[in-house]
Amino acid sequence: MIKIAVASDNGMVTEHFGHCEGFIIFDTENNKIVKSETIANPGHKPGFLPNFLADRGVNVIISGGMGGGAVDIFNERNIEVIVGARGDAKAAVEAYLQGSLKSTGSVCHEHEHHDECGE
Numbered sequence: 001m002i003k004i005a006v007a008s009d010n011g012m013v014t015e016h017f018g019h020c021e022g023f024i025i026f027d028t029e030n031n032k033i034v035k036s037e038t039i040a041n042p043g044h045k046p047g048f049l050p051n052f053l054a055d056r057g058v059n060v061i062i063s064g065g066m067g068g069g070a071v072d073i074f075n076e077r078n079i080e081v082i083v084g085a086r087g088d089a090k091a092a093v094e095a096y097l098q099g100s101l102k103s104t105g106s107v108c109h110e111h112e113h114h115d116e117c118g119e
Helices: 048-054 068-076 089-097
Strands: 002-009 022-029 032-040 060-063 080-083
Touching: 002 089, 022 089, 032 089, 048 068, 060 089, 068 080
Parallel strands: 002 060, 060 080
Antiparallel strands: 002 022, 022 032
């Protein structure tokens, strides 16, 4: 089983990982979604969210944008980071499972909340 977390606002992939409303965690088996649950963002504190998700068994994180510190922690925890995603969270996970969702590698360098990150 692979657990995929999507940083989301109202079911849509959010532009900034740390400031999302919550995470939709999809349990997948054989490239199919078997279950999903939404957990509220417990708060943005540097270094906290990557470990929070890793401790829940997440294998992949999908977001619109993400700061370099978070990317580094996910990499240390062997969690695949996909940034540059947009649109419906479930559709993003399905695209990932089909191999058509690739990370743009866009990392936010300003630690402020911007509407567009990495553009």
